[in-house]
Amino acid sequence: MDRPPPGERPKKKSGRRQAEPDLFEAVVPAANSTTAVRFAGTDNPRYLRALHALLLRPVPREHLDRAAGCSNGPDLVSNLRDLGLGPTGLPCTFIPDRDQDGKKIRRGVYHLTEAGRRAVNAWLRLRDRKAGE
Template sequence: MNAPDPTGKPKPSSANSAEFVGTDNPRHLRALAVMLRRPISRQELDSVAGCANGPALVSDLRDRGLTIDCDRIHFIDRDGKDCRPGVYHLSEGDRRKIHQWQAKGRQRGGSA
């Protein structure tokens, strides 16, 4: 017998589940809105979403059924040092899941 999830988070069967379970969290919604338009760096995600821990926000969205890829890019920081910041982007499968979830919300008369 499975013990209940102590976090209370919805649990899809896996991160690659066929369905995004959705969210009503304003930070999640702001992050998804920008990622549907373009890739976004971790630092910019913090600013756009209004959070201090973009990777935790992305982890929450992954727990809800998205994969959200992160590519490490080469970058030279202000001190001239090579660094590898992450840039998040949605796969085509993620985009499809989000659009399906939004369409379900519109069918029910809710806002997506």
């Protein structure tokens, strides 16, 4: 117990109980934490094929077109982002590459982030649970 310095009176305790500080008063996310992503889900077979390809590995736009069966992958990705994945859950990374003529290009590669992958998997589990009822 701490004693007051000599010559000072000890502080009296009031009869009131002091409010304890809240442990979670000012929650600040860690610098390396991920942003929460909530995927609303879809019944569109084209979107489901695209999600399946994205769950397997990062895919360039051309591969996404073939896997989903469409000719406008960026629009498909935009629609998936509108369903809740957003650019946080489904970003496009530009990779330096060369085209068939040898010119330098930046190839767009779509991939699910960890937050996007968790959101899609959570939606799939929920969908499977509802289908089993």
